[in-house]
Amino acid sequence: MLATGRPFFSWSWVQQNWGQIVADLDQHIELTLIAVGIGLVISVPLAVVAWRYRRWRSPVTTATSVLYVIPSLALFVILGPVTGYFTITTAEIALVSYTLLILVRNTLAGLESVPDDAREAARAMGYTPGRSLVRVELPLALPYLFAGIRVATVTVIGLVSVSALIGLGGLGQLFVTGLQGSDDGPFYTPILVGLVLSVVLAAIADLLLVLAERLVVPWSRAGSPGPTRGGRVRTGAAA
Amino acid sequence: MHFLNAVFHWFTTASNWEGANGIPELLWQTAKLSIAVVASATIIGGGLGALAGHTGRGSIAAVNAANAARAIPTLALLTLLAIVPSISIRYGGFLAAYLALVVLAIPPILTNTYVGMREVDADVREAASAMGMTGWQVFKRAELPLALPFIGAGIRTSAIEVVATSTLAAYVSYSDLGTYVLSGLASQDNVEAFSGSILVALLAGLVAVVLGRVQRALTPAPLRAGGGAGTSARVRAAV
Numbered sequence: 001m002l003a004t005g006r007p008f009f010s011w012s013w014v015q016q017n018w019g020q021i022v023a024d025l026d027q028h029i030e031l032t033l034i035a036v037g038i039g040l041v042i043s044v045p046l047a048v049v050a051w052r053y054r055r056w057r058s059p060v061t062t063a064t065s066v067l068y069v070i071p072s073l074a075l076f077v078i079l080g081p082v083t084g085y086f087t088i089t090t091a092e093i094a095l096v097s098y099t100l101l102i103l104v105r106n107t108l109a110g111l112e113s114v115p116d117d118a119r120e121a122a123r124a125m126g127y128t129p130g131r132s133l134v135r136v137e138l139p140l141a142l143p144y145l146f147a148g149i150r151v152a153t154v155t156v157i158g159l160v161s162v163s164a165l166i167g168l169g170g171l172g173q174l175f176v177t178g179l180q181g182s183d184d185g186p187f188y189t190p191i192l193v194g195l196v197l198s199v200v201l202a203a204i205a206d207l208l209l210v211l212a213e214r215l216v217v218p219w220s221r222a223g224s225p226g227p228t229r230g231g232r233v234r235t236g237a238a239a
Numbered sequence: 240m241h242f243l244n245a246v247f248h249w250f251t252t253a254s255n256w257e258g259a260n261g262i263p264e265l266l267w268q269t270a271k272l273s274i275a276v277v278a279s280a281t282i283i284g285g286g287l288g289a290l291a292g293h294t295g296r297g298s299i300a301a302v303n304a305a306n307a308a309r310a311i312p313t314l315a316l317l318t319l320l321a322i323v324p325s326i327s328i329r330y331g332g333f334l335a336a337y338l339a340l341v342v343l344a345i346p347p348i349l350t351n352t353y354v355g356m357r358e359v360d361a362d363v364r365e366a367a368s369a370m371g372m373t374g375w376q377v378f379k380r381a382e383l384p385l386a387l388p389f390i391g392a393g394i395r396t397s398a399i400e401v402v403a404t405s406t407l408a409a410y411v412s413y414s415d416l417g418t419y420v421l422s423g424l425a426s427q428d429n430v431e432a433f434s435g436s437i438l439v440a441l442l443a444g445l446v447a448v449v450l451g452r453v454q455r456a457l458t459p460a461p462l463r464a465g466g467g468a469g470t471s472a473r474v475r476a477a478v
Contacts, residue, residue, distance in 0.1 A: 065447075066444070069399055069403070069440070069443050069444050069447045070403075070440045070443065070444075071402075071403030071404070071406055071436075071439050071440060071443055072403070073403075073406045073407065073417070073420060073436070073439075074403075074406065074420065074435075074436035074437070074439045074440045075436070075440075076436075077420055077423070077424065077429075077432045077433055077435075077436040078433060078436050078437070078440070080429060080432070080433065081242050081429065081433070085424070085429065154309065154310055155309075157310070157312075158309070158310060158311070158312045158313070159312075161312040161314045161315065162312075162314055162407065164314070165314075165407075165410065165421065165424065166424065171312075172312070172314055175312075175314050175315050175317075175318040175319075176318070178318055178319070178322065179318040179321060179322060179410075179411070182322040186322040186323060186324060187322065188319065188322065191315055191318050191319045191322075192319070194312075194315055195311065195312070195315040195316075195319065198310070198311070198312050198315065199307070199310045199311060202310035203310065
């Protein structure tokens with residue numbers, strides 16, 4: 001099976017290409033952070049609008065579902081004529097559009113989980129609706145929001161690789177390198193490096209988010225089962 | 240407009256509808272791969288999820304393994320399998336694509352089956368046992384029907400992701416709709432890439448809609464409306 005001259009795993013290749021690997025990892029993290037960040041900035045207000053004004057609910061959830069269903073590779077290409085092929089904008093729009101459904105759905109579920117008592121108590125204390133939203137409803141929705149951020153982050157980390165096919169892609173570049181370099185026999189090293197780094201990155205990101213949740217939402221124990229916490233385990237990584 | 244005219248022209252060109260690289264043949268290749276993958280994942284993921292849910296044993300291991308599997312980028316598995324000599328050449332790239340996509344497809348089905356089984360009221364389970372049902376009968380006549388909406392949601396998520404991700408299979412020499420996208424990108428034939436992307440997006444959308452209907456049909460009528468509002472929200476959230 002491994003009859004060719006190349007070893008299954010070559011440390012010397014890793015050493016020689018260390019600079020490039022770090023640069024790919026760097027880009028991977030950057031693309032992920034931008035995508036989840038912009039996703040949050042768009043999703044939270046959208047969810048608040050859908051929650052406050054019921055008639056916006058269905059359009060918002062439908063639109064985000066449609067964006068979710070479009071394959072990211074297809075979206076890269078569909079956006080091409082408008083935002084340019086092989087640009088970072090194109091990659092980010094596709095990645096962001098994928099986070100919206102997860103983040104909007106979880107924020108909505110969080111807002112809906114706020115007990116009426118809490119809302120009424122806030123009103124009785126003289127809170128305006130806006131103040132109540134910022135001081136009561138959104139904080140109480142945080143556990144759900146965090147569950148959404150975790151899923152979105154892990155999903156995006158998996159998806160970023162696909163943008164390697166349009167010339168970006170962070171760690172995805174390593175998969176391309178491995179495939180293209182396999183003419184002289186299987187070239188597993190770059191793919192394994194990218195695979196391991198990608199999984200480790202997802203695990204670290206998830207862990208950091210759990211810790212962040214404990215800091216920000218000390219009253220909720222991250223990881224405790226809850227009705228929509230099922231959303232937390234929802235980490236599909238479609239292309 | 241010129242671009243959209245070109246796309247329209249591409250879709251109306253007879254030669255794009257004929258032969259080994261025609262739309263019907265490549266559509267069939269995508270469908271064949273996706274059906275094989277989702278069917279296998281349903282058997283494996285559904286079986287493991289049901290076993291863990293029914294016995295309550297090994298559940299943490301099963302769910303954690305499923306979550307870890309989600310962090311693996313499909314592109315990594317695809318490229319890796321595509322260069323393993325004994326796999327890459329089998330069935331025109333089908334085997335490599337099939338194996339990589341099965342890993343992608345199992346987690347949502349496994350997790351949802353497990354969650355669905357666990358959501359079954361303990362009272363129901365006890366009542367079934369008290370009626371003299373054996374473990375198998377409890378599973379078949381109480382747990383499975385009640386968990387079906389969840390399982391359906393998991394299969395739907397998996398199927399959408401598989402169809403979307405099947406585009407990547409073209410990158411490792413399996414010919415399907417992704418072939419248009421990737422060969423279009425490679426040869427800078429933006430019209431072909433765009434048209435292929437539209438086809439894949441439409442197919443993913445169609446799968447989402449059709450399986451959404453099936454999932455509704457699987458949901459017992461009492462759970463669908465009224466008291467079902469919470470249930471269906473939970474079903475969706477657990478996807």
